[in-house]
Amino acid sequence: MSERLKPGDPAPDFTLPDADGNEVSLASHKGRKVIVYFYPAALTPGCTKQACDFTDNLELLAGAGYDVIGVSPDKPEKLAKFRDKEDLKVTLVADPDKEVLTAYGAYGEKKLYGKVVTGVIRSTVVVDEEGKVEHALYNVKATGHVAKIIKDLGI
Numbered sequence: 001m002s003e004r005l006k007p008g009d010p011a012p013d014f015t016l017p018d019a020d021g022n023e024v025s026l027a028s029h030k031g032r033k034v035i036v037y038f039y040p041a042a043l044t045p046g047c048t049k050q051a052c053d054f055t056d057n058l059e060l061l062a063g064a065g066y067d068v069i070g071v072s073p074d075k076p077e078k079l080a081k082f083r084d085k086e087d088l089k090v091t092l093v094a095d096p097d098k099e100v101l102t103a104y105g106a107y108g109e110k111k112l113y114g115k116v117v118t119g120v121i122r123s124t125v126v127v128d129e130e131g132k133v134e135h136a137l138y139n140v141k142a143t144g145h146v147a148k149i150i151k152d153l154g155i
Contacts (some may be wrong), residue, residue: 005136011036011127012103016071016093019079024069024093026127032107033066033134034127035149038106039142040120041094042082044140047077050122051082053146055089066126071095071106073120076146105138124149 005011011034015025026034026145037054039047052059054068061068070092072079079092098120101107106123109116126135126149135152 003144004138005125005133007133007135009133009136011125011131012027013071013131014095014100014103016095016100018074018085018091018093019076021076024091026069026131029067029069029127030131031129033129035061035066036071036104036127037068037069038071038101038104038120038126039122041137042072042078047072048082048086050142050145051088051090051092052086053143055087055151057146057150058089060150064153066153066155067091069093071100073098073101081143086111105136108141118151126153 014027015023020139041047061089068090071097074094075096079094095101098107104125106121109118110121119133121138122140123138124140125133128134
């Protein structure tokens, strides 16, 4: 079970391939705030809703100084299909080895339909301009989550 991050913790740096195979790193966003969200699987109903919500609010978030990166264990090819099918504008990165998911506390035991399973814990971590965790939210709902983040961040 991975440790959950808390406000004030340094956000683990990462470099992962995006949907086109280009490397995306947290360090390259230094000086901007970053919303890193973790989701179980591209092209599934809940994850699609969440990605579309982030896309629909991307301009608002970017205007407030936030970049958005979605992380899943999917391979880049599946992320490209997901992006193209849903016309997503958020940056999606692949973590098939689940190293970043684990480092952020977004992979481990969770309840699914009453059973304890090991998998991706739908989570969102807001990283400040200095690379420190500002907010760490775990076991979030796919629906309504983006609106809650916008409200919590006072945007």
